[in-house]
Amino acid sequence: MSKGAGSRYIYSFSQWRKKTDPADSWDVDDAVITPEDEEVEDAEFTEGEATPKVSKKKVVKVEENRSKREHVNVVFIGHVDAGKSTIGGQIMSLTGMVDKRTLEKYEREAREKSRESWYLSWALDTNQEERDKGKTVEVGRAFFETDRKHFTILDAPGHKxxxxxxxxxxxxxxLAVLVISARKGEFETGFDRxxxxxxxAMLAKTAGVKHLVVLVNKMDDPTVNWDQTRYNECKDKILPYLKKLGFNPAKDLTxxxxxxxxxxxxxxxxxETLCPWYRGPAFIPFIDELPxxxxxxxxxxxxxxVxxxxxxxxxxxxxxxxxTARKGQNLLVMPNRTQVAVDQLFSDDFEVTSVGPGENVxxxxxxxxxxxxxxxxxxxxAANPIKTGKIFDxxxxxxxxxxxxCAGYSAVMHIHCAAEEVTVKALICLVDKKSGDKSKTRPRFVKQDQVAIMRIECSGMICLEQFKLFPQMGRFTLRDENKTIAIGKVLKVVE
Structure with missing residues (x-):
């Protein structure tokens, strides 16, 4: 074969090894062969019987690789345009999860559309429709890490x-972060009926979020200019409502x-030059310190x-x-009882061999x-599947x-990640809000602000558990005509 331009790279593996200087081609780490390395699959190149088989792949011992930091999932909630996606994007930028060049690109594109102030939210609002309208539709996901914790950001849509x-x-x-805008008029629009x-805020409480951080955003707006009176006004208006939901200002509200x-x-x-009156911690250090x-x-x-x-x-x-779940483990998908095997596991985009509670996977x-x-x-x-049922109290x-x-009323029930149409089969009794006493007679109907125990039937089989055994799978909300009308907890599943 003539030594044309095309053939000058065709060497056998052994010739290539002679031509290259060993010092250039091998990394020190590669040179150390451990007994485990020898059992690896053979190198792709083998030339006759003379060349020894060389393990080319660097071997990763199959050891437990699992995220070491504690996982915390943070949902950003609040009225449309309060600044949830922008805060999420800014946090990713500050913690180095989005590089500078990507942000500059977003900024350029946003400026071309005369939407300069939206560019940070594009780190979380990734589809075109969300960017064009400036409205989040799907729940955006991202993550950032501190020395102690791994945070997953869930950027919820604000539109009703x-x-x-x-x-x-x-x-x-x-953990929920309620974002409210301090800009004149915007706070009022978001908070009024x-x-x-x-x-x-109510749905976050129902979903079982333990701690609520209220971020009063847009404090740098010209109508606010870091004014303490405006900050206190927003805080004082919203506090009674949050207390009524059951958030305790001393323990689970900031x-x-x-x-x-x-x-x-x-x-x-x-x-201090901007805001001498607030000397408390910043947001990221604060959530990092939470118990x-x-x-x-x-x-x-x-x-x-989901x-x-x-x-x-x-x-x-x-x-x-x-x-916890491991690679290769057999599991069940309920309510259909389909047997499956775990092929790969990813915890926030990193491949791992096992996952545990709290991780977004x-x-x-x-x-x-x-x-x-x-x-x-x-x-x-597979050995201990979750309860399923159609009828529950x-x-x-x-x-x-x-x-x-009254009996026969239907609505849409949201329980964990499921949404299912349900019908009230029967009203069993009323519960006194203050004393917890149950009425002796069956009520014919229930109305606003009343608490009742009722039997509910779903249109299909769903997975659920008693609230007292497993709260995450036993609390639900009922919605009708785009409004949340009721919240409840499962007392008993009628199998």
Whole structure:
């Protein structure tokens, strides 16, 4: 063969080894061959019998690689345009999760569309429609890490048409951040009836979020200019409502001023020249210092499925509520009782060999087609599957409903990640809010602000548990005509 331009790279492996200087081609780490290395698959190149077989792949011992930091899921909630996505994008920028060049590109593109102030939110609002309208529709996901914790950001949509999506986001959260805008007029719109601030705070409480941080955003707006009176006015208006929901101001409620666009008050304390009256901690250090959450790592594995997609197999997403799962383990998808095997595990985009409670994960499954999985199904331990049922008894609090509710009334129930149409089969008794006493007679109807125990029937089989045994799978909300009308907890599943 002539030594043409094309052939000058064709050497056999042994010639190539002679031609290259060993010092250039081998890394010190590669040179150390451990007994485990010798058992690896052979190198792709073998030339006759003379050349010894060389292990080319660097071997990763199959040891437990699992995220060491504590996982905390943070959902950003609040009225449309309060600045949730911008704060999320700014946090990612400050913690180095989005590089500078990407942000500069977003800024350029946003400027071309005369939307300069939106560029940070594009780190979380990734699809074109969300960017064009400046409205989040799906729950955006991202993560950042501190020395002690791994935070997953869930950026919930603020628009009232997308509340069902927001409920799915809140169901996965441990910590909620209610963003309110201090700009003149914007706070009032969000907080008055019809605004989303109230409904979102209530849904977060129902979803079982333990701690609520209220970020008073847009404090750098010309109408506010870091004014303490305006900050206190927003705080004083919203506090009674949050107390009524059951948040305790001493333990599980914190207020902070900040500016999402400039980043003040998120990672570092606000400069004293701007805001001499607030000398409390900034947002990221504060959530980093919050006490650890008690997770059920010893129970059976349970993960409600939030979303699924196809990628060389079926991938399901969700938050692990209890127990652990390993690569290769056999699990069940309920309520259909489909047996599956775990092919790959990802915890926030990093491949791991096992996952535990609190982690936001993607699991690639063998043995099930993507169309056979729906959001609201639950991936669980094969030996100890979760309860399923169609009929259950629940204690329900009617929050706002113009007319009365009696047997035969139907609504949409949101329980963990599932949304299912339900009908009230029978009203069992009324419960006195103050004393907890139950009425002796069956009520004919219930109305706003009353608490009742009722029997509910679902249109299909769903996964649920008694609230007292497993709160995450036993609390629900009822919605009708785009409004949340009631919240409740499962008392007993009628199998």
């Amino acid at each position: 048409s997308f509340v069902p999506n927001m409920i799915g986001g809140a169901a996965q959260a441990d 019809g605004g989303q601030t109230r409904e979102h 207020f902070m001023p900040c500016s999402g666009l400039s980043g003040y008050g998120l990672k570092d304390q606000i400069p 650890s959450l008690n997770r059920k790592s010893d129970g059976p594995f349970i993960m409600p499925i 979303d699924k997609y196809k990628d060389m197999g079926t991938v399901v997403m969700g938050k692990v509520e209890s127990g 993607k699991i690639k499954l063998k043995g099930i087609e993507e169309e056979d999985v729906s959001p609201g199904f639950v991936l669980c331990d 629940a204690q329900v609090v009617i929050l706002e409903h113009k007319s009365i509710i």
